[in-house]
Amino acid sequence: MAKFYPVLKKLSLAGFSFFAVTFAVYYFNLDMKLTAAMEPVLEYFYDKVDRDQHL
């Protein structure tokens, strides 16, 4: 059992870190703030696409 203790400790720490980081991203809406910054980048590519625009 003792040899599993460090592994369990590491797994718990990793799990908690994952939770802490993702919860901060969730609560402070960081995902939406990042994707809002990506929008103009994508617009740049859309304007460059060669299109056969017609009726």
Added chain:
Amino acid sequence: MSNKRIGTKNLGNVYLEGKRYRSRREWRGVVDTLYDYSRWLYNWINMFRIVLVKPRNIKAMFRYRWMANYLAVPMMVDRHTQGLRGEHLRICHAEQDVIIEDVAKLLDKLFRGDRRIGNDEEFSKKVVLVDENEMQSVMMGFPTVVPLSREIASTYIPVLLNQRAAIHYIDVAQEYGLAGDVCPMPEAEAGVSIDDDAPILGCCAVQCNTTCDGSLLSNGVISKRMEFEDGIPVFQLASPLRHTNEDVQEYAAQEIRNAIAFVEEHTGEKWDWDYYFECAKRVNYATKCRLEWLEMSKSPYPQVFGSNLALYTETNYMAISGRLPIFEKTDRKIMKLAEKAYKKKKMAANEYRHRAIVWGVQSHYYMDLLVWMLNCWGIVPLTDMLSMDNTTMIAEEDTPENREQAMYDIAMLTEKMIMRNRTHGGYKVLLDDLWEIVTEFNADMVILWEHMSCKALDGMHGMFEQRARELGINLVWVSHDLFDPRVVSRQGVRDQINTYMRTVMGEEPVDPTLEVLPDEESW
């Protein structure tokens, strides 16, 4: 009325002037916040798993302008869950999460078959393109055929995600001389085709006559490109508009037979009766659930209402049509949650002041107005016009008689498609039925969306007013332009309700921070 506060105070304080996003997500108490967080994580994982891990989908992300709107999926969920707690929050997530997964799969399949992106020719041979307003009940007997709607992916969903999603395509359509006064939904769909921004795939396509001049115009523009340039044959399913008349039903059933024969011819697949009746059972179960939710809404404790009812019904009734078992599972989950909440007499907001029926075609760029009405003014949107579609059970046992009846059932479902059921079919289904529904649901208010480009409804304006006056119903007109927030902004929509509530009703808002919101630039 409950003494314990439901929902956060001052929900309007998280909006940021000139920004796409809000400052933070809502704190709903420990249990509900952790639940909401877990669903947020689940949705991101799903979107990565189904869409973002595949290189072809990344390629599509940089090719199709409408794909940028999918960055705002979590924001859409936040808008519709605003203020919700407990079972109501869980009902909303049960619906939204299954819809998100379904749409992610739709995108993945579109790009798999797209000649520009994945170009999987074998897969494409089994794809039948269906237009945005085509009831997928006509595909209920084809288990191996893949019905896909390019318009749902490129215009319908994006406007739910981002209020400005369709503006570029509306402008493109008008640059090419299409009229500016038609419904902006089909106009934007035509714009996508003109702008060469629609995936090209499939062995054939089925379009329907939907409901209006704009739709017919758009179908013409799109089918011309598909048939003459992309080599995709198109079947025009012309469903009768006077759908309550008995004498049109034989014609309607024949249209369905013709559509099935067309799909069989082009896919090489045969109509499978076992699969059809399996889907029919699921269609009936969905109808049964919806009827039970509507029954609850007639009581003082509605449980599945507002956008929880509207968005899910639109998807389940029209786009799913019993084909996917996961939606039956979701129906069961929602039913269980609704029954639990109903027994406990749960409320979805702190204060219910008015019971409203929402009628007309709702603003697509502001679908979450229903949640706003509840949180800001305590107006409970019990049901809406597009959720009041088919209520009859279809034949679900495989017998020789029922195989004949099935064609009439599919025709009936198609005729009662969400957008067709009330906007066409005569005076009774649009006007008379509304007042019966108001009485049945014990409502004291009608929120009447006036989609200013929808000629089918605008002609009835005076008749609605006359009858509301006679019956003493508070009728609130809410003008909008469906897909184009430049014509009436979200605040312009809210102001019409604010003005009515303050001047006619003489009331103060439940949450004053929601009355005026700086969301002009928001997704």
